[in-house]
Amino acid sequence: MSNKITFAVLGVSETNSIFLAKQIAKTNPVLLFDHDAIVLNTVYSQILSEYSNVNAEMMICPTNASWEADVIILSNAAASDSNLTEKIRKVATGKIVIFLENKKNTNTSGNSAEKWQDLFPYSKVVQSFESADESNDSFFLNGNDKQAVKTILTLLTSIGLKADIL
Amino acid sequence: MFQQLFKSIQEKVTLTPEEMELCKTFFIPKKLRKKQTLLQEGDICIYNAFVEKGILRSFSMDEKGNEHIVQFAIEGWWITDLSSFLTNSNSIYTIEALEDSELLLLTTEAREALMDRIPMFERYQRLLLQNAYIANQVRINSALTETAEEKYTNLGIAYPGIVQRVPQHMIASYLGLKPETLSRVRKQINNRSSF
Numbered sequence: 114m115s116n117k118i119t120f121a122v123l124g125v126s127e128t129n130s131i132f133l134a135k136q137i138a139k140t141n142p143v144l145l146f147d148h149d150a151i152v153l154n155t156v157y158s159q160i161l162s163e164y165s166n167v168n169a170e171m172m173i174c175p176t177n178a179s180w181e182a183d184v185i186i187l188s189n190a191a192a193s194d195s196n197l198t199e200k201i202r203k204v205a206t207g208k209i210v211i212f213l214e215n216k217k218n219t220n221t222s223g224n225s226a227e228k229w230q231d232l233f234p235y236s237k238v239v240q241s242f243e244s245a246d247e248s249n250d251s252f253f254l255n256g257n258d259k260q261a262v263k264t265i266l267t268l269l270t271s272i273g274l275k276a277d278i279l
Numbered sequence: 280m281f282q283q284l285f286k287s288i289q290e291k292v293t294l295t296p297e298e299m300e301l302c303k304t305f306f307i308p309k310k311l312r313k314k315q316t317l318l319q320e321g322d323i324c325i326y327n328a329f330v331e332k333g334i335l336r337s338f339s340m341d342e343k344g345n346e347h348i349v350q351f352a353i354e355g356w357w358i359t360d361l362s363s364f365l366t367n368s369n370s371i372y373t374i375e376a377l378e379d380s381e382l383l384l385l386t387t388e389a390r391e392a393l394m395d396r397i398p399m400f401e402r403y404q405r406l407l408l409q410n411a412y413i414a415n416q417v418r419i420n421s422a423l424t425e426t427a428e429e430k431y432t433n434l435g436i437a438y439p440g441i442v443q444r445v446p447q448h449m450i451a452s453y454l455g456l457k458p459e460t461l462s463r464v465r466k467q468i469n470n471r472s473s474f
Contacts, residue, residue: 116316116317116318116319116322177310180308180309180310180381181309181310181311181312183309203280203308204280204308206303206304206306206307206308207305207306207307207308207384207386207389208307234304235304
């Protein structure tokens with residue numbers, strides 16, 4: 114039995130991060146964090162009620178969640194929280210950090226990619242864009258580290274999501 | 280987060296402050312909870328793990344389901360399946376945390392890159408391998424020539440931190456003894472020391 118990749122999902126108050134957290138929890142361990150304890154509790158309870166035998170856990174500290182994780186997923190809100198990103202930067206070295214972007218609001222994907230890479234210079238930054246067609250099960254991936262992008266593409270498609278590389 | 284690593288490195292070689300900062304960017308910080316595994320037998324071992332905090336063991340399992348512990352690693356030690364790590368072959372060992380642990384992981388690529396960028400790190404790695412080879416020779420000699428009591432006593436002298444922190448049945452497995460044999464040996468030692 115192979116080791117499973119552990120994900121930290123930081124920020125679970127947005128549709129795309131909630132959706133992704135639920136989907137990943139079906140197959141992989143997921144550590145959930147949100148500053149809003151009520152939101153966090155709600156999403157956690159939803160995951161437990163919707164899927165049996167999931168390996169999901171609420172975390173009270175983003176640093177510990179990211180330290181324990183192999184892959185870190187940041188929602189829009191979490192990525193914009195400089196206090197949070199500062200807390201996790203040191204424990205994100207060498208790990209894949211996924212930024213969930215809203216495609217419709219992202220006209221300058223190149224610039225934001227550079228911004229995230231500057232923020233996490235020693236991590237493998239992958240951007241995940243929502244599909245423009247309103248369906249939230251399709252993702253477009255972008256990143257400098259091709260192997261990291263491929264890893265996430267493989268993972269998303271393996272859990273039944275539609276994903277492609279930009 | 281890097282306290283034990285730099286202590287281990289500085290015991291063998293000297294790095295400049297700049298090299299130490301550079302060094303940090305090559306390691307993946309990873310927390311493992313008690314009983315979580317870093318490596319499963321059959322997988323390719325992609326990490327050489329340095330223990331900042333906690334304790335891990337590597338073991339193989341025979342056809343009857345008996346575990347055979349080949350190594351423990353406490354703070355300041357490295358643990359990996361070296362053969363799998365260096366040759367990209369399937370691992371014959373499982374590596375598991377015996378306590379909540381904090382690790383610094385080095386991939387093969389990062390290790391190579393680090394040795395290229397910091398020649399002193401290559402020297403450090405060479406000295407580690409040298410010491411590991413000597414430790415293995417000592418272990419083989421112990422297995423072939425020592426009595427059960429000598430094995431246990433010498434382990435306690437060489438690595439008191441391990442004997443104090445690890446369950447006795449795991450110590451027995453590491454020494455190649457049955458748990459009841461180790462129990463008898465410990466009783467004999469205790470009886471002698473109480474007179």
